[in-house]
Amino acid sequence: MDDLILIGPELAVLITGLAVLLLDLWAPPSQRKTIGYAAAAVLGVVFLGTFAFLLPEPRMAFGGMLVLDELALFFKRFFLLAAGLVLILAVEFSDRLKAGESEYFALILFALAGMMFAASANDFSILFVALELVTIAFYVLASFQRHRTRSLEAGVKYLILGALASGFLVYGIALVFGLSGTMNFTRLAQAPEAVLSSPLFELGLLLVFVGLGFKIAAVPFHIWAADVYEGAPAPTTAFLAVGSKAAGMVLLLRVLHGAVPALVDRAQPVLMVVAALTILYGVLCAIPQQNLKRLLGYSSIASAGYLLVGVAALNAAGLSAVLYYLAGYLFTVLAAFLVIALAFPNVDSEEIGALAGLHERAPLLAAALALALVSLAGVPPLAGFFGKFLLLKAALAAAGGTPGLYWLLGVAIVGVVISLAYYFGVIRTMYWEPHPPTSPSSPSSPSPPCLAVPTPMRVALWLCIAGMLWLGVMPGSILNLTDLAVQSLAPAVPVP
């Protein structure tokens, strides 16, 4: 019974998902939006409910397969908040889905349950099942607009490459299990030195890293990202960028510091090289992009690189900065996608040029997108600035022992500078380019049509803006939480 209480939030989410499916069977089609809003409200209640967990020390459930510690709670709240906002976005977007609106909401909830289980994973079997729950839901979510070829293309690409990544992951897990005889992270941490130093064991961990690298879209496992981000419906892309990436990150942290703390030093060169490549690739490929969602796709690849800088620093400050960066990323990216869903009513033209003159048609949308892009670029006093600052600071603190980190720092700073160019290009288009004529026949339309912002979207947008500003202006409050979460990860992480 105690076990069930510990996975209470996940159970609540799963039951909500099933309830959405069942309600849809009897409710009239006009009530579908109400179902979506109700599901978002339930997620809000579950989010508040997670604060009822008081954890003086980590608690295990189901024979040590799941662990509930501060890190798990931090990520569960993160996922619940993200999914709530994505659901509001999905309700707004549901008119463009043509069929299966409630199924879309239910799949978001099931993916959320997978992410929440991933946050608690303390066993390779749970890691795999949780990741598959997330990934399989996303296969469907990505291809949900069946009438659009782009959406189908995104779904098929994600399916094929996702299946390949799952294959790598399973093979890696099999090697780790074959050599050590256990899949449990706690027991793996106590594995004898003879097992840990075996090259096959390292190969197994490397393959696990390939599978997780696919989820966070790190180079060279990023090939799917840009196409899927561009083709998938906006709520799917938003959830993919925020939730799926964070799920990959928390699992990477759990495997590195929970399962094989003795091998972390040997993993550091790999992490540094991957981080540097990821930052450079994401930043350089983003420059020529014309499609805003594709631009954000490359920006998300670059963000994965910055997150890996914090992981490669191998100190508590770095891990704390990773969590902080993700929290800021949540508000920033969701603000951008809320605007994308509203500013591009016609899904087939998500070109940046179509945003010209947005500040006249919808000042709130233009302001929110501008703030989000400025935050992504890393300009104070927004959340993105402090995230990058903390990541680089942690890497600098650790660089004394590993000179390679200086190179990584250099790459990261070059990446920040380059990224300013394309983020500010979008802002220039919104504010300083005139609105194009609405139709060729009437080139002199006096006032372009104003974009309406429905109230729930308005609330969600203000929440994201407040989150970006709050995290940037008062980073201390959230840093307490991230420090607490990192402490529970492993006492092995050296505190500088």
Place this chain on the structure above:
Amino acid sequence: MGTQLAQYVPVLMLAGVAVVFTGAMLGLSVLLGKRGRRTQVKDTAYECGMIPVGEGTARLSVKFYLVAMLFILFDIAVVFLYPWAVVFRRLVAEPGMAGPVFFGMLGFLGIVLVGYLYAWRKRGLDWRG
């Protein structure tokens, strides 16, 4: 090499035997076998003595696909009941296991039931729908 991996040596041996055996069979038949005369009749596909007529790929209604998918879903779900029923009596006798064993399966069946209701209300079981 851990003892865990050593357990799989028979599997590796079986894989080796399979490769060598199939390779030998195919190779020997090429080396030793006699080539027969080829005629047009001999080259037609063998369909139990019938003369093949029409396209090789017949068109099927997409409804079969749906029915097959539902069948596999519910069939596999029900397969889980058999091992559960076999060990049920022994597991329930153990202290503290009665609740998890019984309600665990009820929860599983509940999820299957939601799927069934969904398929039914969406007219997935309705052939003419």
